[in-house]
Amino acid sequence: MSIKFSEDHEWVELKGDDLVVIGITDFAQEQLGDLVYVELPEVGDECSRGENISVIESVKAASDLVAPVSGTIIEVNSRLEDEPELATEDSMGEGWFIKVKLSNTSELDDLMDESAYNSFIEE
Amino acid sequence: MSIDKKIRTTSLYQMHLDAGAKMVPFAGYEMPVSYPLGIKKEHIHTREKAGLFDVSHMGQIRLVGKNAKRALESLVPVDIIDLPLMKLRYALFTNKDGGVMDDLMVTNLGDEDLFLVVNAACKEADFEHLQNSIGVECKVEFLEDVALLALQGPKAHEVLAEITPCTSEMTFMTAKQLVINGINCFITRSGYTGEDGFEISLPAKDAEDLAKLLLSNEEVEWVGLGARDSLRLEAGLSLYGHELDNDHSPVESSLNWALSKVRRTGGERQGGYLGDDIIMSHLNEGSESKVVGLQPEGRMPVRDGALIEDDLGNEVGKVTSGGFGPSLEKPIAIARVETHYLENQSKLFALVRGKKIAVEVVRLPFVKQNYYRG
Numbered sequence: 001m002s003i004k005f006s007e008d009h010e011w012v013e014l015k016g017d018d019l020v021v022i023g024i025t026d027f028a029q030e031q032l033g034d035l036v037y038v039e040l041p042e043v044g045d046e047c048s049r050g051e052n053i054s055v056i057e058s059v060k061a062a063s064d065l066v067a068p069v070s071g072t073i074i075e076v077n078s079r080l081e082d083e084p085e086l087a088t089e090d091s092m093g094e095g096w097f098i099k100v101k102l103s104n105t106s107e108l109d110d111l112m113d114e115s116a117y118n119s120f121i122e123e
Numbered sequence: 124m125s126i127d128k129k130i131r132t133t134s135l136y137q138m139h140l141d142a143g144a145k146m147v148p149f150a151g152y153e154m155p156v157s158y159p160l161g162i163k164k165e166h167i168h169t170r171e172k173a174g175l176f177d178v179s180h181m182g183q184i185r186l187v188g189k190n191a192k193r194a195l196e197s198l199v200p201v202d203i204i205d206l207p208l209m210k211l212r213y214a215l216f217t218n219k220d221g222g223v224m225d226d227l228m229v230t231n232l233g234d235e236d237l238f239l240v241v242n243a244a245c246k247e248a249d250f251e252h253l254q255n256s257i258g259v260e261c262k263v264e265f266l267e268d269v270a271l272l273a274l275q276g277p278k279a280h281e282v283l284a285e286i287t288p289c290t291s292e293m294t295f296m297t298a299k300q301l302v303i304n305g306i307n308c309f310i311t312r313s314g315y316t317g318e319d320g321f322e323i324s325l326p327a328k329d330a331e332d333l334a335k336l337l338l339s340n341e342e343v344e345w346v347g348l349g350a351r352d353s354l355r356l357e358a359g360l361s362l363y364g365h366e367l368d369n370d371h372s373p374v375e376s377s378l379n380w381a382l383s384k385v386r387r388t389g390g391e392r393q394g395g396y397l398g399d400d401i402i403m404s405h406l407n408e409g410s411e412s413k414v415v416g417l418q419p420e421g422r423m424p425v426r427d428g429a430l431i432e433d434d435l436g437n438e439v440g441k442v443t444s445g446g447f448g449p450s451l452e453k454p455i456a457i458a459r460v461e462t463h464y465l466e467n468q469s470k471l472f473a474l475v476r477g478k479k480i481a482v483e484v485v486r487l488p489f490v491k492q493n494y495y496r497g
Contacts, residue, residue, distance in 0.1 A: 033349070034163035036447040037422050037454075039476075055476065057424050059162040059447050060349050081422070 004108060005117035006068035011092060018105055020069060023096040024056070024087060027121045033058045035084040040076040041098065047073060049107055054097060056087070065097060069107045075099040133179035134270050134327035135334060142345050150243035152180040155347040162349035166449040169316055169354055170490075173276040174346030175337055182246025183269050183324060184253065186237040188261025195229065195237060198256060200373065200396050202383035206231045211296045211311055213381050215373055216249060221401030222369040223376065225249050226361065230298045230311060235261075238298075238309070240271070240322070242363045256397075270330035275320030275354075277493065278342040283310075283321055286336060290321065295494040306333055312495065316351070317358025317488060319495045356455060357448045359416060359487030365427065365443045366414050366457055372398070374405035375459070377414040377487075382406065413465060414443065416487040417456040417473070419480050424454040425473040431458055432479070433469040440464070442473060448489055455489045456482070 002014045009028035013021045029035070037057040047053045047067040054065035076098050080086055087095035102108070112120060131152045139146065144155035155177065157165060168174055186195060192203045201214040208231055216224040225245040230238040241249045246265075253263045274283060284291040287303050293312040301308050306329040314320040325333060337343050352362070361367050366376050373382055385391045388403045396402075419425045424447050431440035445456030456473070464471070465484060472479040 033157060034161050034449075036163075036449075037424055039423065057447070059166070059353055059449060060156070062424070062426065 004111035004113060005120075006066070006111055007120065008066040008068065009121075010065065010068045012068050012108070012111055014108065015099075018071075018102040019074075020071075020100050020102060020108075021096050022068060022098050022100060024065070024091055025117070026091050029088045029091045029095075032056060032063060033060060035088050038080040038084045038087065038097070040078065040080065041073050043073055043076055045073045047071060047100065057084075067100075068111060069100060069102055070104050071100040071102040073098050074101050131180075133177055134330045135177045135179065138331055138334060139177065139345070144345070144347060147348075149348060150180055152243065154180060155345070157347040157349045158345045160344060162347070162353065163449045165344065165346040165350040166353050168344050169276045169318060169346050169350060170450050171277065172342045172344070173274055173278040173282050173320075173340075174316070174350070175334065175343050176273040176275065176346050176351055177270070177330075177334070178273050178322070179270040179327070179330065180243040181271055182239075182241040182243065182249060183266040183271065184239040184241060184250060185232075185264040185266060186239065186253070186257070186261045187235065187264060189235055190260035191235055191237050192231070194257045194260040196386075196392065196395065197258070198253070198396060199229075200382045200386045200399070200402055201229075202385045202392075203229060203237070204392070205385070208233065209298045211298060211313055215367075215378065215381060216252060217373070217396055217398045217402065218369055219397045220369075221372040221398030221405070223363075223367045223371065223373060224252060224369060226363055226367055228311070228313065232298075238324075240324075245363060268327045270325055270327045272323045272325070272330065272334060272337070273314050273316075273320060274323065274337060274343070275314045275316040275318045275346075277319060279318070279320040280495065282337060282340045282342055285340065294497040295319070303333065304336065308333070315358075315360055316354035317360065317490055317492045318354075319493050350449075353446060353449055356444050356446060356457065357450055357488065357490040358492055359457070359489060361414070362444060366459070371412070371459070372402050372405045372410060374402060375410045375412050375414070379406065409462060411463075412440065412459050412461050414457060414459050415465060416485040416489060417442070417445075417458050417471070417482040418485045419454045419456060419473060419482045421480065422454065423475060423478075423480060425456045425475055425480055425482065429456075429473045429475055431460055431482070432472050432474060433464055434472070439469070439471065450490055457487070458482075460484075
């Protein structure tokens with residue numbers, strides 16, 4: 001299983017040994033509503049799990065993207081700056097947020113698999 | 124009037140749930156913030172076609188009595204005595220310090236009979252204020268079991284005319300009493316979106332029938348409170364608790380236009396309302412702060428509460444309403460700023476999460492108002 005999920009409604013896809021792509025889940029984008037602005041972190045920034053690393057703004061409110069894992073941000077999806085709606089329309093694909101080189105791969109074990117996440121959001 | 128502290132619902136609650144609305148608590152009511160269409164599309168739909176809003180949480184009050192007009196004038200800095208029959212006027216309840224207790228719409232139903240629509244969050248306080256302060260000259264009646272629907276947008280008049288043709292000749296800020304499909308409706312050509320449209324007051328038990336009738340027209344979609352807020356913000360309209368509050372005079376909230384000439388210094392019936400000295404001195408000598416439109420640079424929304432600084436880092440104001448304007452595809456904001464810095468045309472910045480966002484002072488509204496004036 002290469003995709004895992006956080007309680008903060010992010011998906012984390014493992015690409016190789018210690019590289020992950022992170023985005024928000026469909027459930028998250030539905031809750032947020034239409035996105036109008038995404039503030040991304042800088043490439044090279046360190047992030048630690050639980051830290052706010054990005055701000056997602058809908059018409060109504062601003063929400064934080066919470067780092068689901070720790071590591072170094074090696075790429076950001078700068079298309080989101082001009083087309084935040086990508087995260088709504090294709091949240092698991094073109095609407096990805098950041099790529100992170102993990103500093104502690106064991107953190108992945110604390111994330112949920114798809115079926116656990118699906119039961120989590122049904123609660 | 125019984126004041127029930129538990130969360131209330133409007134008579135259209137089940138209909139909102141059936142329509143898939145996201146419900147949120149607002150002013151003591153469980154209200155639809157958005158429907159499956161989403162805030163942005165609901166907003167655009169209202170600007171292009173017709174949006175239907177349940178605003179039954181707002182307060183509806185009648186003042187009945189021989190001197191109702193004169194009595195109401197003692198509480199608002201607005202000309203009520205000369206308000207023609209079946210016409211509406213925007214008014215403000217002031218307090219003794221010249222601040223604003225609430226804003227409201229007043230309709231003259233028959234010289235001895237006035238109809239008021241007040242904000243949901245203020246309605247109990249307004250009712251109490253009216254009962255305590257208006258004197259014995261008229262009876263204050265809080266209308267229970269009534270609903271209020273707003274139909275807003277460029278297609279609103281066509282939609283309503285199909286059901287009741289005589290609404291098409293109504294102009295902005297006029298009212299009519301009509302029977303639609305056996306339902307007693309009180310209709311005004313008004314609203315709070317910047318678009319042409321109508322507000323319809325009717326018995327709560329009939330609201331679902333009328334809402335269904337209106338929604339049966341394919342131009343009409345339910346629109347929630349989320350889009351109602353972005354629509355009024357684009358239209359540059361003040362919202363109580365944001366641009367208006369007990370601590371600022373109407374002049375400090377840039378509502379000079381709402382202060383009737385006859386109630387100002389030198390007018391035929393100058394003063395004679397709570398806080399008149401302060402309000403008239405602000406009008407005559409200017410006020411320390413004003414409410415202005417702000418256009419933030421870039422795409423990042425600048426929201427309520429963001430502080431405004433000048434280029435030297437002096438705090439000069441605060442954003443009262445801010446967000447994203449879906450029709451403009453860019454962020455917009457309204458802020459209260461010290462007049463001195465506006466006169467000096469200081470370069471201004473809004474502080475968002477520690478960043479300084481350049482903002483330009485612009486004229487309100489952000490989007491042209493499309494009222495039907497005949």
